[in-house]
Amino acid sequence: MEECSSSTKRAAGPEDEFTRLVLSDDNLYRKQVFFSYNFINSFGKLTSYHLKKFVIKILLKISTGWRPKRRRVNLKCEIFSQIVKQFKVEGYYVVYTIDIMKEFHYEQVLKVWDILPLEEIQKLFVRLDTIFNSYTEDFINRCKVKCLDGNLEVPMSWPISHDIVRYKNINNAIFDSDSGGCEVDHRSYVENSKVNESFSLMKFYSLSAGIVNHLLSDQEGKELDLPFEVNDQEREIILFPKSSFILGRSGTGKTTVLTMKLHRKIEQYRIASNGLSSEERGMSLSNSADVSQYVGEFKENMLHQLFVTVNPKLCFAVKQHLSPLKSFASGGQFYADKSSYDMDDIDEMAQFHDIPDTFVGIHCDKYPLVITFHKFLMMLDGSVGNSYFERFHCVRGFPQVKRSTRSVSLQTFIRTKEVNHDRFCFFYCINEKLTKCLDPSRVFVEIMSHIKVGLQGEVSREDYVSLSDRWVSTLSAQERNAIYDVFKDYEKMKTKHCEFDLADLVMNLHFRLNNENLQGEKMDFVYVDEVQDLTTTQISLFRYICKNVDEGFVFSGDTAQTIAKGVDFRFEDVRSLFYNEFVMKSKKFRFPRREKGLLSDIFILSQNFRTHSGVLKLAQSVIDLLSHFFPQSFDVLPPETSFVNGEPPIVIEPGSNENAIITVFGGSGNVETKMVGFGAEQVILVRDDSVKKEISNYIGHQALILTIVECKGLEFQDVLLFNFFGSSPLRTQWRVVYEFLKEKDLVHSSYLNSSPSFSQLRHSVLCSELKQLYVAITRTKQRLWISETSEELFKPMFDYWKRLGLIQLRKVDDSLAKAMPRASSPEEWKSQGIKLFWEKKYEIAITCFERAGEKMWKRWAKAAQLRAASDQLSGSNSIAARIRLREAAEMFHSIGKADSAAECFCDLNEHERAGALWLQCPSEKHK
Ligand SMILES: Nc1ncnc2c1ncn2[C@@H]1O[C@H](COP(=O)(O)OP(=O)(O)OP(=O)(O)O)[C@@H](O)[C@H]1O
Secondary structure: OEEEOOHHHHOOOOHHHHHHHHHOOOOOOHHHEEEEHHHHHHHHHOOOHHHHHHHHHHHHHHHOOOOOOOOOOOOOOOOOOOOEEEEEEOOEEEEEEEEEEEOOOEEEEEEEEEEEEHHHHHHHHHHHHHHHHOEOHHHHHHHHOOEEEOOEEEOOEEOHHHOOOOEOOOOOOOOOHHHOOOOOOOOOOOEEOOHHHOOOOOOEEEOOHHHHHHHHOOOOOOOOOOOOOOOHHHHHHHHOOOOEEEEEOOOOOHHHHHHHHHHHHHHHHHHHHHOOOHHHHHHOOOOHHHHHHHHHHHOOOOOOEEEEEOOHHHHHHHHHHHHHHHHHHOOOOOOOOOOOOOHHHHHHHHHOOOOOOOOOOOOHHHOOEEEEHHHHHHHHHOOOOOOHHHHOHHHHOOOOOOOOOOOHHHHHHHHHHEOOHHHHHHHHOOOHHHHHHOOHHHHHHHHHHHHOOOOOOOOOHHHHHHHHHOOOOOOOHHHHHHHHHHHHHHHHHHHHOOOEOHHHHHHHHHHHHHHOOOOOOOEOEEEEOOHHHOOHHHHHHHHHOEOOOOOOEEEEEOHHHOOOOOOOOOHHHHHHHHHHHHHHHHHOOOOOOHHHHHOOEEEEEOEOOOOOHHHHHHHHHHHHHHHHHOOOOOOOOOOOEOOEEOOOOEEEEOOOOOOHHHHHHOOOOOOOOOOOOOOOOEEEEEOOHHHHHHHHHHHOOOOEEEEHHHHOOOOEEEEEEEOOOOOOOOHHHHHHHHHHHHHOOOOOOHHHHOOOOOOOOOOHHHHHHHHHHHHHHOOEEEEEEEEOOOHHHHHHHHHHHHHOOOOEEEEOOHHHHHHOOOOOOHHHHHHHHHHHHHOOOHHHHHHHHHHHOOHHHHHHHHHHHHHHHHHHHOOOOHHHHHHHHHHHHHHHHHOOOHHHHHHHHHHOOOHHHHHHHHHHOOOOOOO
16 A cells, blocks of 8 residues: 655645646546545545645546555455555545446446545445445456556446446346245345445545535535436436436436436537537547537527426425536536525525516526426416416506516415415315215316316316226216316306416417417427426427427426326326327428337336335335236336345334324333434324324424325435324225235235225225325335334235235334434434425424524524415405415514515505515515
C-alpha cells in the first residue's frame, strides 16, 4: 500500500491550479471513478481541509491512470485482493475497487468505497468480500484484467456483444408460482443487511467538478441531491432513443429513470450547442451521430421538455433532483449553493405561480417544465380558444385579467368548484340504494374512467350497460344501469352548483384542440410519470403538445398502485392508445405502411431499491392472488427482486383479549414499561378515518397514523398495519382465497367445504381490497408488523402466508414492545413534517412539527389546514367556510406569509386588506 504524504499538497500552488486539475479536459478517465455515499459521509467528517484536498488530488491522479505503489499490508482481503485497492493518507485508508459498468460497451471503472482509520477497515473488507462472492467468476476475472498505456493503468473495455454477467444467481424468481406457489427460495441474496445500510443498494456518484465541490464545501450531514450512477437495467432505458413505456412496481427506479433521461437530453443539447470538450466527446455521447442530430435539431432553438405527474410532491422532488443536474450541465462550474429550491418555496411551487397558465411565451429558464397534470390542463386551457371557465356565469363577473395570469378570484373558483374524488364521495354519491352495494369510490371510477371518456361527450347508457356482457366485467347490467342513474343525477347537481370535474375540462379541451390550433411552444420531449393515475382520455391530450411521436414520449407507471381514485387502468390500454391516438393520427397520411413495427417498447424494472426480500415476498403473494382472481385488472409483471435478504414481516399475536395497539403503546396492557412512542419514520396504517380516530383516542400523539389511501406515495422505515382484515367489507368472504390455496395444493380440500366459491361479480371488492393491501405492505422499507383484532376474519390470509413461510408469528410482550420504537431527532421530525405538509396531510404534519419543536411550521400547517377545510365547506356551509378562512388568513399573516394571507382575504372579498398585504410581497405576480 502506498503511503501518500500531504507535503506534496503544500507545494501544490494556487487554488486555481487545483480547480484546473478538477476540470481538466486531459483527464479522459475521470468519469470512470465513482464515490460511494459512505465515502462522502466519512470524507465530510475529516476535520482537516488540507487532508481533504490532498485525498481528492490523489484520487484525481488515480483517475488519470497513475497508481500508488503497492506494498504488502497485513489486511485480510485475500480472495479479491486484486480488485480491492487502498492507499493510506495521514492515518486514513482510502479503499477502492475495480468494477465493470455497461453503457455503450462494458468498461472497467473504479469505485471508491470509504475513507477510514485502520481499526475500521477490516469490517469493510468483510462486507466487500460478501458482495464479491455473489459475482460470477467471469465478472471477477474481467475486473482483474490490467490494461496498460505506458506506465498508466487505463480502463479495459469489451463490446456489448460479450454479455458480461455480474451476479451468479440473480434471475431466479423469489418463489415459484408455477410449482404450486410454495416457499422455494432459490435466490442467493447478495447481503443480509438493513436496507439503508446495504452495500449493494448504495448510491455512487461520479467524480465531477460538482461532486468535488460538494466534498470540499463542508456539507456534512446534508442530504445528497447529486446525480448518482444508475444500474445497467436503468441505463439501458435511459439510453433507449425511442418513445417508450416503463413499468415497474413501487421503488424500482421509474422516476429516477425519467429524471435521468430528461437530464441526458439537456446534456446532449448543451453539448450540441456549445461544442464538445474532448472529455465529453469521449464520455457523454459515445455516438457522434447522436450529437450531430442534436446539433442539427436544436442549435437554433432551445430544448423544450415537459415532465408531468399527478402528484405535486413528486414535482418538487424531481425539480430538486434536476436543479443540481442542471448546475452540472451548465459548464461544469463549481457551485456552492445547494438546491435552488428551498423548502420555503413549497407554497409557490405547489401552485406554480411562476409559470403562466399558457404555453405561450414561457421564459426559457422555466425549462424543463416540471408540472402537475392539473397545471398542464390549466396551461392547455390558456393556450387554445376561449377558456373553459368562461362558461360559468359567476366567472364572467370576475375582473378581466390576461389569461396567462388568471385573477385570484378565478383561481379560487377553480380550486373550490372542482369535484374531485373526495368531494364526489362526500356530496354527490347520494343514491343510497346503490351505495349500499357499491362504494362511492367505485362509482366515481366508473363515471370518470368508463362513462365520461368519449372525446365528444359521455358514453351512452346503452353502450355503458353493454359492457357488462364482456367476460372481464365485474358489474352486472343492473348495477351499470344504477350507476348511470347516479351519473345523470350527479351531472344535474353539478350544473346547479356551478361546479365542474376534470373530465368536463378534459372533454372540452379535446373538443377545442380538435378544432383549433394550440398556441405557444410545442415540446420536444414529454415524460409522464405515475401514468396509472390518469385516464386514457386524459393521456391522449399529450399528443397535442408534442409532435415527436417516434422519440418524444416516455410514460411510466405501476398499475398495482391504483387504488380506486377515479381511474381504472391497464398499461396495455395506454400502449394501444398510444398507437391509435398518437402514432396513427400523427403520421397516418405520411407513412401509412411503416407504422406497424412502431409500437414502442415496454421496459420492465424489477429490481427494488427500497425494501428487502421479506417485504417483497409478502407483496408478491398479494399480487399472485390478484392475478389469479382478476387477471384483467392490472398488468402482471415478473416478481421483483432485491439484493437484500430481510426478515419476514411479523404478525403480532395479541395478548389476552385486547388489541395489540393497547398492549404495545401501554393503554391498559401488561407491558410494564410504557414505550416512548414511534419515531418520525414509523407509521400505523389503518383502513379509514373512523379507525384512525379510534386509535388516536388510545394512543394520542404517540405515533403517526395514516389511512391506506393517505399513505399512497409515501414510505416509512417501519409500518404497523392495523386491523386491515378485521375492518374489511369482505368480512368472512376472505375465505375465497382457500380456492387459490387448494388449486396450488397448499391446503386440504376440506377447507373448501365452508368457503364461498369465487365469483367475479360477488367478490369484485376483493380486487380493490388486494390492491389496498399491496399498497399498505409496500410502504415499508424495513420492518412490517401486522396486527389484527379478529382471528377469524384474518385466518384465510394468515393460513396462506403461514403456509408459504412469508410471516413470523410473535406474541406481543415486553421485548417486542421495546424493540419496536425507533426514536427520531427534531430534524427528522421536521423533515417528515415537511414531506407530509407537501402531501396536504396537515393533521399529521402538525404532529410532526410539534415533536420537532417547530412553532412556525406548525402554525403554517395549521393555517393551510384551515384553508383546506374552508375550501371543502364552501359549497355546503358558507358561514363556517368563511370563519375558517378568516382564521387561516390571520394565521398566515402572523407568520409572515403575506402572499397566502392576501389570497385568503381576497377570497373573503376584503380586497383592501389583500392589496395592502400583496404590496409587502417580494414577488410582483399579484400587483
Ligand atoms: N441504481 C440505483 N442505486 C441506488 N439507488 C437507486 C438506484 N436507482 C434508484 N434508486 C433509489 O431508489 C428509490 C426508488 O426510486 P424511484 O423513486 O425512482 O422509484 P419509483 O419506481 O419511481 O417508485 P414509486 O413508484 O414509489 O414512486 C429512490 O430513493 C432512488 O434514489
